[in-house]
Amino acid sequence: MSKLWISGGRRLEGEITVQGAKNSVLPLLAASILAGDEVVLENCPDLADVDSAIDILRLLGAEVKRDKDRIHINPCNAAQSEVPPAYMRRMRSSVIFLGAVLARTGSACMSFPGGCELGPRPIDMHLEALRTLGAQIVEEERNVIRCAGQLKGARVRLRFPSVGATENVMLASCTCDGETIIENAAREPEIEDLAGFLNAIGCRVRGAGSPVILIEGVKKTHGARYRVIADRIVAGTYCCAAAATGGMVTLDGVEPSHLAHLTQALEAAGCSIAVDDDRLHLQMKQRLRAVAPVVTAPYPGFATDLQAPLMAAMTVAQGQTRFIETIFENRFQHADGLRAMGADIVTDGRTAWVNGVGTLHGADTTATDLRGGASLVIAALAAHGESSIGALEHLDRGYAHLEQQLRALGAVCERT
Numbered sequence: 001m002s003k004l005w006i007s008g009g010r011r012l013e014g015e016i017t018v019q020g021a022k023n024s025v026l027p028l029l030a031a032s033i034l035a036g037d038e039v040v041l042e043n044c045p046d047l048a049d050v051d052s053a054i055d056i057l058r059l060l061g062a063e064v065k066r067d068k069d070r071i072h073i074n075p076c077n078a079a080q081s082e083v084p085p086a087y088m089r090r091m092r093s094s095v096i097f098l099g100a101v102l103a104r105t106g107s108a109c110m111s112f113p114g115g116c117e118l119g120p121r122p123i124d125m126h127l128e129a130l131r132t133l134g135a136q137i138v139e140e141e142r143n144v145i146r147c148a149g150q151l152k153g154a155r156v157r158l159r160f161p162s163v164g165a166t167e168n169v170m171l172a173s174c175t176c177d178g179e180t181i182i183e184n185a186a187r188e189p190e191i192e193d194l195a196g197f198l199n200a201i202g203c204r205v206r207g208a209g210s211p212v213i214l215i216e217g218v219k220k221t222h223g224a225r226y227r228v229i230a231d232r233i234v235a236g237t238y239c240c241a242a243a244a245t246g247g248m249v250t251l252d253g254v255e256p257s258h259l260a261h262l263t264q265a266l267e268a269a270g271c272s273i274a275v276d277d278d279r280l281h282l283q284m285k286q287r288l289r290a291v292a293p294v295v296t297a298p299y300p301g302f303a304t305d306l307q308a309p310l311m312a313a314m315t316v317a318q319g320q321t322r323f324i325e326t327i328f329e330n331r332f333q334h335a336d337g338l339r340a341m342g343a344d345i346v347t348d349g350r351t352a353w354v355n356g357v358g359t360l361h362g363a364d365t366t367a368t369d370l371r372g373g374a375s376l377v378i379a380a381l382a383a384h385g386e387s388s389i390g391a392l393e394h395l396d397r398g399y400a401h402l403e404q405q406l407r408a409l410g411a412v413c414e415r416t
């Protein structure tokens with residue numbers, strides 16, 4: 001099992017380009033089977049989850065070629081509708097293929113991953129919404145879902161603005177008869193990116209980024225070339241790492257407005273942040289200060305995916321910061337690893353109190369999930385001495401070329 005070794009206590013300094021967004025490229029890859037001709041996606045990050053999505057596309061019958069950060073997909077022969085559990089289990093977001101495959105072939109048979117990473121991740125809203133569009137869905141043994149039916153536009157009201165459920169409805173409805181209205185839709189930038197891509201292949205989607213999305217079903221689509229947006233969570237992670245190490249970094253290729261809640265919190269903590277078009281400069285000269293309670297919420301609120309990275313930075317701040325996690329039930333698993341490095345964190349249910357300590361020390365830790373793993377990396381960079389982070393497969397799902405990026409910022413790290 002590989003580990004990341006970090007010799008900490010050095011300020012991060014330098015400039016890096018931020019990768020394309022994992023949470024955009026995955027739905028875009030699923031959406032590519034709805035295109036009438038070849039699709040070229042640019043700015044695709046080099047990640048294990050992207051490889052898993054490509055494997056599913058090939059299994060469905062699409063031709064896929066990869067050329068650096070570009071992925072070429074020819075969906076013309078994508079006629080399969082069954083994805084075996086072994087493929088579905090490799091990443092949680094494979095469920096996004098459900099709506100796309102159903103729309104393309106009129107049926108879909110997939111399983112959804114069980115298990116627990118951040119707490120239960122049900123897909124009841126996805127299924128209920130697809131039923132509203134006319135799908136007949138049978139849940140078989142061992143979490144296998146069989147869907148079929150001629151879909152028809154409908155009014156779908158989500159009880160919570162779920163990112164994945166919003167994406168599945170958009171994918172399922174954009175080529176069916178009639179108009180679909182999604183109420184209480186997720187407003188994340190990745191939803192806008194999906195709408196941008198769907199419109200680029202000839203679909204008619206309006207209102208993405210607002211709570212009401214209107215989708216007019218179209219009969220015909222075409223190919224397109226489309227650039228994936230920058231990964232706001234990765235950008236935020238490097239911001240937190242720079243802040244925790246008293247560093248000075250420039251991030252290129254980002255959309256600063258997508259990070260507003262995080263940058264506001266880091267400014268309140270004492271960081272200087274300047275934005276120049278798609279570049280973000282962050283400088284931290286003194287010790288970080290604790291900030292007002294951080295409450296995670298659907299976009300445009302504070303991203304749950306940045307809770308763990310910011311928590312790592314706050315472990316070395318002066319004062320107490322409270323974190324309240326409202327999206328996932330079990331999203332403080334990184335606290336144990338941070339404590340092993342000397343952090344003072346008390347958790348109770350969905351609240352964590354972080355009492356800043358002067359310094360952290362190196363320790364052997366294990367990533368329990370993707371963003372939790374990122375928080376251990378940040379703490380290890382700030383800690384004095386050497387740390388190791390195991391279970392790197394979690395980090396490889398979301399951070400492309402992690403150690404090269406960290407080294408470009410002056411970190412001393414190695415994967416063994």
Ligand code: UD1
Nearest residue numbers: 023093120121122123124125126162163164165305327328
């Ligand atoms: C997406 C992101 C993930 C991020 C999350 C919240 C991707 C690939 N992943 O995940 O990084 O942390 O949004 O911003 O884009 N829920 C239900 N029933 C459902 C669906 C969701 O109860 O049918 C609940 C979930 O258990 C969770 C909450 O709704 O508590 C939010 O989930 P959702 O927005 O769907 O997250 P994902 O799309 O899984």
